[in-house]
Amino acid sequence: MFNEERRFEQPIRWAMVGGGRGSQIGYSHRSAAQRDNLFQLVAGAFDLDSERCKDFGTNIGVDADRCYSDYKEMFRKESQREDGIQAVSVATPNSTHFEICKAALESNLHVICEKPITFTTEQAIELKTLSEQRNHVLGVMYGYTGFPMIQQAREMVERGDLGEIRVVNMTFAHGFHNVEHEKNEPGLKWRVSPEVSGPTYVLGDLGTHAYYLCELITGLEVKRLSCMRQSFIPSRAPLEDNAHVMMEFESGAVGTLWASAVNAGAMHQQKIRIVGEKASIEWWDEHPNQLKYEVQGEAPRLLDRAMDYLYNDSEGVSSNRIGGGHAEGYFESWANLYHRFALAFQAADQDDQETLSKLWYPDVNAGIEGVRLCEKCAESADQDAAWVNFK
Incomplete structure (x- = not known):
């Protein structure tokens, strides 16, 4: 059976780019990430429209001052907080993935991105190099x-x-x-x-x-x-x-x-x-x-x-x-992946390369x-x- 006793001292402070009101994928990410109390949604750039972003974010429990219409502003302001975000999920159209993932890694954040992570292999390899330089994880949401x-x-x-x-x-x-x-x-x-x-x-x-x-x-x-x-x-x-x-x-x-x-x-x-x-x-x-x-x-x-x-x-x-005999399905699969992403983030933060090398999750190589x-x-x-x- 699944080990529900696995806990972190503090949940990973987590944000989303995209995935706002009406987004099936956004809801899937949030449901999976918070299933095992290893992630806590504390900020988000859910919508390019600031009022819609704030209205949606506060309705799902995010403080109004941590709802951003610009992901760059979110990365900058959150980096100045003692309780700033540590990881971000990217649930936006494909053309934006490379730019957002690159900015997140440069802000020393762990990243989970929808696929495909970039338009070109060269861009994907660039993200891999950056994630290795920063010792931060870039995972890909192959939810099945x-x-x-x-x-x-x-x-x-x-x-x-x-x-x-x-x-x-x-x-x-x-x-x-x-x-x-x-x-x-x-x-x-x-x-x-x-x-x-x-x-x-x-x-x-x-x-x-x-x-x-x-x-x-x-x-x-x-x-x-x-x-x-x-x-x-x-x-x-x-x-x-x-x-x-x-x-x-x-x-x-x-x-x-x-x-x-x-x-x-x-x-x-x-x-x-x-x-x-x-x-x-x-x-x-x-x-x-x-x-x-x-x-x-x-x-x-x-x-x-x-x-x-x-x-x-x-x-x-x-x-x-x-x-x-009981039916498990889509949300359980996603939650299992988010659980593994959390373990990878923790291992990277502790520079535990042995655990990282043994831990399976859809990583940047899968994205490439x-x-x-x-x-x-x-x-x-x-x-x-x-x-x-x-x-």
Whole structure:
């Protein structure tokens, strides 16, 4: 079971940039961060409009004088306070991530950023260098990786239950944007605008989630890829609302990725299937408490979260917040990640490099590889799906 007794002497003083009124992602961050009393929300630049920012911030318990309409002002003023913020989460449109993360790190703050963390790999590497120079953590919010059964899948691959990995099939293909909803949805409009979203739409918004699951569970590294992408809603061009990617990994394994927002009728359809020489596993985010396990020549089995037959000697696998049979979901996964971010922040503050080296969380390297995926897919698609080297 999850260790609810883990406490800090004082919760991490935490702020948000973005995530104001009506933001589903903002609410997700706040719910996750404050779940285990390791973070305390004390400030925020929730909205560019000062009155809306203050009205929203005070309604959720932030002092009015610590609600800022400008993140730079927040970083500057909070740095002058004895009780100033120690960490910040960035939940703003993609085009702002690099600038805000850089300013936060330069203000000696730990950072949790939505993905993709930058537009280019060079920018992401610059942030990594800065975080290392400042000895501060930059984490990326790959929110699905906190599910215990993802950690079980990782352990099964690592312990050889599947044998050598041969094939990985990744999918994140919902149908909610099958027509031009952005005409009436500002939150979607920026996602299909290149100047705000970056070089991709569904590849960055959805594909990076599926790809990071592959990275995390298998440890495979992409050698080269081929991508074709479409804008089935013509006004979204040059950004894609559907993409298919073929991958070759350094190990000789192969993979496919389907990212789509026009899979009409589908809810999420985020799935990953990993095929080894002896067995296969499959996880689906709409049924996150189960993992399919299929051994060649044996009856298929369904592994359930929180059961004794899992690899519960791994902290990630055993991070269940309630017993088996009860449904755990999205908020629990996010809370598990925020718990790990808190441990990483504490270790960095204490210069405990040994703990940092052993602690898993979605770090800046995960962010870099997500940005690289978007770049390389765009490069391939722009050359009629030519194969391109990943690095």
